[in-house]
Amino acid sequence: MQRTDVIVVGAGPTGLLLAGELALRDVRVTVLERIAEPDPTIKAGSINVASAEILDRRGLLPAAEEAQARLIAAARAFAGDSSTRTVRELLEAARQKSRRFLVAGHFAGILFRNDLVDQADPVLAAHTAVANGIGVPQYDLEQLLAEHCTRLGVEIRRGVEVHGVRGTTESLLDDADVVVETDAGDFPAGWVVAADGGRSVIRKQLGIDFVGTDPELVGYQAIADFEDTSGLQRGWTWTPRGLYAYGPIPGRIFLVRFGTPPEDRDVPVSLEELQDAVRDVTGVPVVLTGVRGRATRFTDNTRQARTYRHGRVLLAGDAAHVHSPLGGQGLNLGLGDAANLGWKLAATINGCAPEGLLDTYQAERHPIAAWVLDWTRAQVALMRGDEHTARLRKIIGDELFTVPGAMNRMVALSSGIEQHYDVADDAAAPVGSLAGDVELASEGRLADHAHDGRFVLVDRSPDGRFAHAVRHLKHQVTYVADPTEDTSLSSLLVRPDGVIIWATTQEDESTDGNAHKRLDAAIPRWVGTR
Structure with a gap:
């Protein structure tokens, strides 16, 4: 097999986004996926x-x-809305x-309640x-990311079972290439990213500790056909045996059942198992006549890899951390990994990365994942x-x-916009935050x-005074002149993953050279010098 720069194992949202991020920066990428066709199974319903x-x-x-417009149309039909507006009309109206x-x-x-959220909150x-664009289901997300990768020249090979790496x-810990061993032969690469899920073959082979807590519940999600659903309540409903949600799209059932998880999670969910779980949790003697696609089973097994890197092999997404899927946090956490890792690995391969840049992937993302794991554990505790x-x-x-203040805080935390990284010494807001x-x-x-x-680099100075700092870095930095006399608007330097690493302050107007000094410190630390 021909050598490629990076092999990404896994064509889920994390792997596909990562492949696209690498390809944007002229890195040759091959994605290997075990499943022969994209999986239409219902999973996360939004991002x-x-x-x-x-x-x-x-x-x-x-x-x-x-x-999102298609999802809204389906939900309205399920709710009995007789509107005949098309998806395109819904999109334009929104x-x-x-x-x-x-x-x-x-x-x-x-x-979360809209009426209790203060829309004037500057954070929101x-x-x-x-x-x-938030209500995009995971299947649609994977499709649009796969199309994005194809446009960028990424090779996506499906139906390839990965057995390990060597x-x-x-040693895998030196600077030599890595070989991915598969049932379709060996694939050599400069780097490998394991985005192959919570049961990652590569993580297990490398012996990376996956520490955490054992499951105490089993959950199911499916789009099913019912004989009669009159006894089921719409929305979220707690019961003595767990929690369930029916809707918002026709036939969609999501439930959490406390007790002993199944001994073998690899066994497909049968219609009988799903019906028994629905009856047990809801207390309603429903009759299921079929399942559209495939029903999924999950637990709240909550674990995190001690390290996200082993030589030239890195972990991302569920391969690096697993938890209960409540709120779709796993999907979003994996996308954050990909956005953070992609540009750093590309810079390393292209030879323009500052020293230690790739090490900041774990330093930044490991604490974020640890927080999300505790966030989901707290939800499980509250659902008993x-x-x-x-x-x-x-x-x-x-x-x-x-x-209202509490609702604002919870909404901000769940939406992922409160992520913050230590990207500069003695930095003041908004440095370290997402640009939005x-x-x-x-x-x-x-x-x-x-x-x-x-x-x-958004330069809001009236005289374009920051242009010189990145003039020699045109391949890596887009310079945007946006002159304004409004001193409340900061000039910004934003990383490819949306994190602000430098910003002017109102004090800079009276402190000659202070903004330049901080910019001159940020560039070699994050962008490099060539």
């Missing part, structure tokens, strides 16, 4: 704001918006509305451009069916979650200039 902003920065938001932070999701089944107001010399937990849930839902929706005084938005995966 969060931070993930939608990743798509926005790569010009993929319109495709996500169309997928785009014409004034921008708001889309409040969607829940915490342990306690729905900075992330409103992607509201119409070094071209005695005993009376004491029910009382606690009522207090949180009726007292805490009815406070930055509108330009000249024309357009910052995201419009980020489609090719480069850093973006």
Whole structure:
């Protein structure tokens, strides 16, 4: 097999986004996927704001918006809406509305409420451009990412079973190439990224510790055919045996059942097993006549790899961390991994990475994943069916979650926009935060200039005083002149993953050279010098 720069194992959202990020920076990528065809099984029904902003920065938001419009049309039909508006009409209507932070999701089944969210909150107001692209189901997301990869020349090989990796010399820990062993032969590469799921063959082979907590529940998700659904409640419903949600699309059932998980999770979910679980949790003697596609089974097994790197092999997505899928946090966490790793690995391969850049992948993403694991554990604890937990849930839902400030905080946390990295010494906000929706005084938005995966320097000085700092880095930095007299608007240097690594402050106007010094420190630390 011909050598490639990077082999990505796994064509899920994490692997596909990562492959696209690498290809944007002229890295040769091959994706190997065990499943012969894209899996239409219902999984995550949406993405969060931070993930939608990743798509926005790569010009993929319109495709996500169309997928959301299709989902809305299906949900309205399920709810009995007799409207005849087409998906295109729904999409156009949504785009014409004034921008708001889309409040969607829940915490342990306690729905976030739009009426309790302060839309004037500056944290939320900075992330409103992607509201119409959040409701993209995972299958549609994988399709649009695969098409994106194909346009960039990524080779996606399906139906290839990966058995493991080996070094071209005695060790995987030196600077030699890596060989991926498969049932279709050996694939040599400079680097390998294992995005092959929670049971990662590569992670297990390398002996990377996967530490955490054992499961205490089993969950199911499917689109099923019922003889009669009159006894099922719409939305989220708690019961003594767990929690279930029916809808919002026809036949969709999601449930959590506390107790002993199945001994063999690899056995396909039978119609009888699904029906027994639905009856047990809901208390309704429903009769299932069929399942559209395939029913999925999951647990709250919660674990994280101690290290995300072993020589020239890196872990991303579920290969690096697993947890209960409540709120779709796993999908979004994996996309964040891919966005963070892609440009760093590409810079390393292209020889322009600052020293230690690739090490910042684990330093930045490992703590984020640890936080998400605890976030999901807390939800599981709050979902138990005993009376004491029910009382606690009522207090949180009726007292805490009815406070506007608390609702704003929970919405911001679940949406991923509160991620923060230590990217500069003694940095003040917004440095280290996600850029969000930055509108330009000249024309357009910052995201419009980020489609090719480069850093973006938005220079808002009246005289273009920061241009010189990146003049020699045109291959890596897009310079955007956006002159304004408004000193409340900062000049920004934004990484390819949307993280602000430098910004001017109002104090810079009276401190000669201070902004230049900080910019001159940020560039060699993150961009490099050539």
